Amino acid sequence: MISSQVKPPQTKAALFGVRLRTLRKQRGWSQKELAERVYVTQSRIAQLERGYGARPSAELTHALETVLEADGQLAELWPYVYDGSPRWSRRFFDLAAKAVAIREYVSHTVPGLLQTEAYARAVLGVGLEHPDLLHERVSLRLARQARLEKPDAPKLCLILDQAVLLHTVGGEDAMREQLLALRAACDRHSLRVLPFGSREHAMLGGSVVILTMSDGTEVVYSEGADHGRLLEDPALVAAYTGAFEQLHARSYGEARSARLITEAAARFTRTRSRRRAVTRTQSRQRAGRHVRRRPGA
Structure with missing residues (x-):
């Protein structure tokens, strides 16, 4: 008998994808509709939801957070998904x-x-x-x-x-x-x-x-x-x-x-x-020139 229990995501990228898909469905949007709102292709959204391919940039993550009103759910995962180390x-x-x-x-x-x-x-x-x-x-x-x-x-x-x-x-x-x-x-x-x-x-x-x-x-x-x-x-x-x-x-x-x-x-x-000494000297010199050039001086 095959268990109906859903396995948890195995990677941070997979978890990012699960959250993205959940947030998108809560809004009632298709992948294409979400893609149009953040100016990427539908296939890009599909990749992110499946947890493979190029990782999301900071700009894309911010855009997804904004349009989906994610309240930090995606942003908190981004550092782990987009590994900062080569x-x-x-x-x-x-x-x-x-x-x-x-x-x-x-x-x-x-x-x-x-x-x-x-x-x-x-x-x-x-x-x-x-x-x-x-x-x-x-x-x-x-x-x-x-x-x-x-x-x-x-x-x-x-x-x-x-x-x-x-x-x-x-x-x-x-x-x-x-x-x-x-x-x-x-x-x-x-x-x-x-x-x-x-x-x-x-x-x-x-x-x-x-x-x-x-x-x-x-x-x-x-x-x-x-x-x-x-x-x-x-x-x-x-x-x-x-x-x-x-x-x-x-x-x-x-x-x-x-x-x-x-x-x-x-x-x-x-x-x-x-x-700093040079800067102070230059400031005093500029101030002196300003005083000498005042009308009526």
Whole structure:
């Protein structure tokens, strides 16, 4: 005998589709009628209701919410349906959440686990058109940092190329805030700076993360600007681990690295002070010219 009980949706996309279909039927509209109201094709609505195909954009979700008077039923699911993480990084994030030790080399930006909100927003916002998606990606990144405050926090060992300290990401104020946060992290984690003048090395031009799991196994995640790959082959993992250890030995010690970060933050502080002084001087000069040009003066 076949059970008449309806199975619950298995994914967030399927649940989104069920809610969309229910709301549409409550209004007495066909898929075509709903599609016309939000300026998409009928097949697009059909895809969404079935939970497959391209995920709904923030704009489309907002339009559906408005015309269906959904009261947030669709909007609350959207961040989970429209995954803010690239597909090739999802398995890495799952493993990183369970790792007992994380070793990472970065060549261009502060590691995500130590980014401030303003810095993360600047990094993740490059080339991104949808504000809602940016907010989601930033929220996910900050949420992952929470594990560093828990009793089972992984052991963190980081190597930063010295150029990371000089790139102005998000503006001078955001960069100063980030560097101060990075300096504070030096007191809790192992952090070293790879100096300018270091010769070519195996990790040049990218970033590499080595994850150690509770059973002792290790995996490597190698990332570029628009790609990433997870390596689990023991030979490849061993090669990257050896390269990381070489960079660790060539980097400044932890105490000197902390001083370099402090000095970098101070440079951004002085730059901000000079900029404000120039602004004040220009304001006074404009005010003086205005007074001299008053009629009858």
